[in-house]
Amino acid sequence: MHQQVLPPRLALTGIVKRYGSMLANNDVTLSVAAGEIHALLGENGAGKSTLMKIVYGVVKPDAGEIAWEGEPVAIPDPNAARRLGIGMVFQHFSLFETLTVAENIALGLGSTRPLAELTAEIRAVAAQYGLAVEPGRHVHHLSVGERQRVEILRCLLQRPKLLIMDEPTSVLTPQEADGLFVMLRRLAAEGCSVLYISHKLEEIRALCTAATVLRAGQVVARRDPRIETAESLAEMMIGGGLTHTSRPAAREAGPPSLVVDRLTLPSDEPFGTALRGIAFELRAGEILGIAGVAGNGQKELLAALAGERRAPAGSILLDDRPIGGFGPAERRARGLHFIPEERLGRGAVAEYSLAENALLTRVDDTTAPRGLIDLKTVAALAARLIQRYGVRCSGTAAQGRSLSGGNMQKFIVGREIDAGPRVLLAAHPTWGVDIGAALAIRQALIDLAAGGAGVLVVSEDLDELLEIADRIAVLSGGRLSPPVPVGETSVEAIGLLMGGAEQVAHAPAA
Known part of the structure; x- marks a missing residue:
């Protein structure tokens, strides 16, 4: 008896997106299996953010197809993405500065629950994953790092089938990052797919089981990052040899x-x-x-x-x-x-x-x-x-x-x-x-x-x-x-x- 082969959780085929004369995504094909932690790599301006915004319904592609669990879909807006089960943690935040953390999360979830009940759940999830955030605090008082924690919490509360994470560990201690990795592996083991964007290549190698590399809007490589080096991944991203920082000979600091x-x-x-x-x-x-x-x-x-x-x-x-x-x-x-x-x-x-x-x-x-x-x-x-x-x-x-x-x-x-x-x-x-x-x-x-x-x-x-x-x-x-x-x-x-x-x-x- 043959085991049934499940379709990918997400499949992108021939995605094209232009901004005037600039081609942000050029015939991009990408698939993510259920329970897979998949890295998306590339330099700034390589087209990663545009591609993820297409998946999340923020941007509409000019050409190409999106399939969700084997069925063609249109994702006209983030509400449609969330209904499918897609959650996204943005690197550049989508928060209302004059509202509190809890109010922002309630808006992001489209929640009609009493705010006190949601606040209690926010505190519980924040404590579970070591993401210290005060739900009653106004966003305009938060640092960049604290705002990213709010984005992470908002996503986790959605219980997503596909979680898109953009530089999620940039505000965490090494111990907290390890805790986040444990959480992501647990989510993956339960069937949640993760699309993971990070410039920390050793982190990619430790966490991800597949990687797609973009350069100038095109897919240039698909690799298993566990068998690559950080340097080989970096060279795929930039299309050439990697230079390293160099320091002058040690000398005494001045006054x-x-x-x-x-x-x-x-x-x-x-x-x-x-x-x-x-x-x-x-x-x-x-x-x-x-x-x-x-x-x-x-x-x-x-x-x-x-x-x-x-x-x-x-x-x-x-x-x-x-x-x-x-x-x-x-x-x-x-x-x-x-x-x-x-x-x-x-x-x-x-x-x-x-x-x-x-x-x-x-x-x-x-x-x-x-x-x-x-x-x-x-x-x-x-x-x-x-x-x-x-x-x-x-x-x-x-x-x-x-x-x-x-x-x-x-x-x-x-x-x-x-x-x-x-x-x-x-x-x-x-x-x-x-x-x-x-x-x-x-x-x-x-x-x-x-x-x-x-x-x-x-x-x-x-x-x-x-x-x-x-x-x-x-x-x-x-x-x-x-x-x-x-x-x-x-x-x-x-x-x-x-x-x-x-x-x-x-x-x-x-």
Whole structure:
């Protein structure tokens, strides 16, 4: 007796999507079996997000067919996708900022249940999977990492047959990521399919049983990631050999560039995190990494250092001069530059051209002599940044919204580095960007430090911090652990600190 062969849970055939002259998806064919954890790989701009939006009903394909459990279907909108059993965790969030977490989840589920009942279930699922979120908190107060947790929770509450996850571990400690993997494997064993997008290739190799690689909108490879190396997967994505970050020979760091002593700052919103006695030195020529799970005071610390908020207690010195009373523009004029975690909205303006975005933090005697903006100089600045940092775009007149996340991030990073800062604050500099863009950004930060600047990097990506940082500290509950050299700690020890354990950062490296 022959065993019945089940059709794929999802099958895409010949999917085409154009935006004007740009071909985002070009004859894409993809199938995902029931209970399969399937990776979708590609650089920023390769067409992954467009393809997933087609599956979720956000975007309509120009050509091609979609089959669900063997039957042709049309997915005109996300409600139709959810009725089929498709859930999606977006990298770029679809949340209403003026509503609470629970209200957003209720809207996403189309739920008519009493809010108190739904809130109790949110708390239970959040506790089950280690996704700490306060259901009564308004979204506009949440960090980027916390917003992603809301998206994950909203999806899990749908009990989906196909779960699409876009960079879900970027806000988790290693221990929490392991817990998420356990959960995904359990879902897969119960028959749920998972489409998994991540730029963490070792994560793909450990979790996924199949992978489809996109490049320039086309499928270029189908592989079993378990038998590939991270480097071979990366080379398929970029279509060539992979370059690696290089660091100059070890040398002594210079004198302190930024000194923070007993910095204390109450939260300005109900569920925020107060800073309590933050103290550290950032030396000239070094990269200091600050790790921590989102929501532990990173947003408040960066606001205090960048001048967006004034701390009532403690001191901040830049090159031995107090700057605690200065605002962002005054601090920038003295050599302190800032790369915020939100690319569009804080780092750049979606409706502005790249030339206009270049000017946002670069108004000086060069770009605006005698107070008048020199448009030719500004355009030349934008062109230089595009060329130097390999920004893929149509030119200096391209709107910010037209760039992929990785290219917008390279432009913002390049703009701040090009200013020649004495100190650079970088919040999650490679969050959600592809491996090629991440390598370029990390190398730019390394080169900046090698030139004598002090670089402070706040990130949840421990592999990144251990690769580029000279010393590392952990922010947990508004308190900062003492910075230690990266060679004297380990991922496990840092992960425990991120989870709120006592100071164990000096545990020997594995």
